Amino acid sequence: AHSAFLDRQSTNQNLMKLVYGVFEKNNRNEDEETQTEPEEDEEETIGGLFKKVSRAQQKLKLDKDTMNLPESSLIQPWNAPVRDYLTEENKTTIVNCFVTGKWKSSEDASELLKLDDAE
């Protein structure tokens, strides 16, 4: 789940679609379902014993994967592994989040002083 999350972070560009797209998709699926319904009635049987799983049922199964997941507001459980931020590569990604890092030029005191001197 964590890697999926990271992937999503980098690939998805259209957030609106990601969040609200599910509504459109659902409407479309409903249309499809109404179309396929007549076929479902004459369900195919294999060897007279087993029923073939229809597409709608398969879709329901996929839904089921997410529908009963435990609910938690955490991005991942506390004990899930995270990257090691002490390695140089990862360290550089967050180093300017701290006051010890590089400030924005509009807020950086030394830059502002330079401006003062120039005037």
Added chain:
Amino acid sequence: MTTATDKGSVLCYKGSNFFRQRLVLSILSGKPVRITHIRVLEDEPGLREFEVNLIRLLDKITNGSVIELNETGTAVYFQPGLLYGGTVQHECSTQRGVGYYLEALVMLGLFCKQPLNATLQGVTNNNIDPSVDLIRTSALSTLKKFFLDDEGLDVKISKRGLLPLGGGEVIFKCPVRKHLRPIHSLDSGMVKRIRGTAFALRVSPAIANRIVDKAKGVLLNFLPDIYINTDQCRGKQSGKSPGFGIHLTAETTNGVIYSSEQVSNVVSNGEDPSVPEDVGVAAAQRLLHEIYLGGATDSTCQSVAILCMALGQQDVSKFVTGPLTENAIGFLRHLKEFFGVTFKLEHYEPDEESPGTGSQKVMLTCVGLGYTNISKRTI
């Protein structure tokens, strides 16, 4: 995610995921919900103890809610009553942390008729829920942005309790407000200090110091201003089960608080015992990850911010968060279904390119609903 099907005025859902969001939004919007197919295919079908427990808590703070469960508990009908609030005492299920219940109260508290004064008992820190420390720091700081006078908003941890037996006690106080104000929160600022609390319950108090040492060791690579308390709990204050843990907060120049925490494994459940040093390092790394995600709120509290934006006055609110969590995405979808609010979501582009400030941020924009608390008396 399953979306709602509308049957008359009742919103119908399938599955137990987002159970809490659905109930909370149902109470705020006054729309009844019906949830079916709850764990139908699992060995133990139906609602779990902690969910039934949540319904009981919500029943306590509302007046006239109608709850119907079917025999196996796989279907629930919930018709919300009026939000009343007042003084509530509640024994939470130990399957989930007190944080699970507190989060619901944080969302509802402002809109009650009487100021909420809730005493919750149960597990204060676990691995799958935000701990009470996190609610006290991150969630309340997020909530405070949306109204001016924050007097009387408080979480007090009078006892800590860990799995499997719990025994913690938390007092949550929340004032009532007539409406929320719109906010523009675009810059999260830079992390200026890191604080924390380490606790060791029913084990050697030296363990807390060992956690602090290691956590500090990691964080000192980034910032010198670090102070981590040790919370020494004695006797009844330390709950019923042994264990230890740590909660860390990073505060930015703009007053945003990021939180992370770790808690030891539960040995009686057959897990390997935790090493205090590892717990300290893991908590510090997780805090750095939270800083990497960034935004004007903690990743755990995104849905609180989203709710307050949607229910604010009829004005534009802008808010920058880190990458949206699964929970926040679900919350946005549910808000659309219960209230008809659609947010504008886009990647946030800061004015100047600045490398090394963490992940890509998301900007949420919406016009508030102008939701007012009709129960609050005007003086």
